[in-house]
Amino acid sequence: QLQMQESGPGLVKPSETVSLTCTISGGSIISSSHYWGWIRQPPGRELEWIATVYHDGGSYYNPSLKTRVTISVDTSKNQFSLTLTSVTAADTAVYYCARDGRFQASDGYLDAFDVWGQGTMVTVSS
Amino acid sequence: DIHLIQSPSFLSASVGDRVTITCRASQGITSYLAWYQQKPGKAPKLLIYGASTLQSGVPSRFSGSGSGTEFTLTINSLQPEDFATYYCQQLNGFPFTFGPGTKVDIK
Numbered sequence: 001q002l003q004m005q006e007s008g009p010g011l012v013k014p015s016e017t018v019s020l021t022c023t024i025s026g027g028s029i030i031s032s033s034h035y036w037g038w039i040r041q042p043p044g045r046e047l048e049w050i051a052t053v054y055h056d057g058g059s060y061y062n063p064s065l066k067t068r069v070t071i072s073v074d075t076s077k078n079q080f081s082l083t084l085t086s087v088t089a090a091d092t093a094v095y096y097c098a099r100d101g102r103f104q105a106s107d108g109y110l111d112a113f114d115v116w117g118q119g120t121m122v123t124v125s126s
Numbered sequence: 127d128i129h130l131i132q133s134p135s136f137l138s139a140s141v142g143d144r145v146t147i148t149c150r151a152s153q154g155i156t157s158y159l160a161w162y163q164q165k166p167g168k169a170p171k172l173l174i175y176g177a178s179t180l181q182s183g184v185p186s187r188f189s190g191s192g193s194g195t196e197f198t199l200t201i202n203s204l205q206p207e208d209f210a211t212y213y214c215q216q217l218n219g220f221p222f223t224f225g226p227g228t229k230v231d232i233k
Contacts, residue, residue, distance in 0.1 A: 046225070046227050047213055047215070048224065049224070110176040111175075112176075112217060114175075
């Protein structure tokens, strides 16, 4: 059974860069059927999709974060990562990695995040 | 961006009740809508994708309907483990967006 686990620094100072990694086990990131994404949730608030990546490196970003975010894949380690630059208190959140199941439909695919990591808290504070 | 509005924001219900949550999109998204359940301190769990397809392993008391701009999540015979926050998400195109959530609490 596929499992996903986020890792990151926990505490970051304002204006710094935070890097998060998602390690996949029980399955391969090199899947023609799946995409991989990052979603975050500030304390007590709603979910926000950040970015999605395919194993060949093809990526999609939320325009609200695009200038500060990079998503990348390391197939040799079965991992994908998120880098967020110039962080502020507004970036304080639980960051989740998740698999886009890309369920097959009669006329294409239906996206939905079907496997999630447990989340890693990132706090931006001096 | 496509904006989603959920109603109600909060509802209080009893075990055995039938509960309906609505999600409205700011523009048509055909059937590219998913529903998630989230419990405190936990990651969201996929319930429904494609507006009405039940994810494997999800109890059949959960159902989804709708297309275009209006969607519904229904929970028949609410169980104690169903008290949680429910989110809709549109996946019609990037950026994917989530609704603000509906918290289902015990009456």
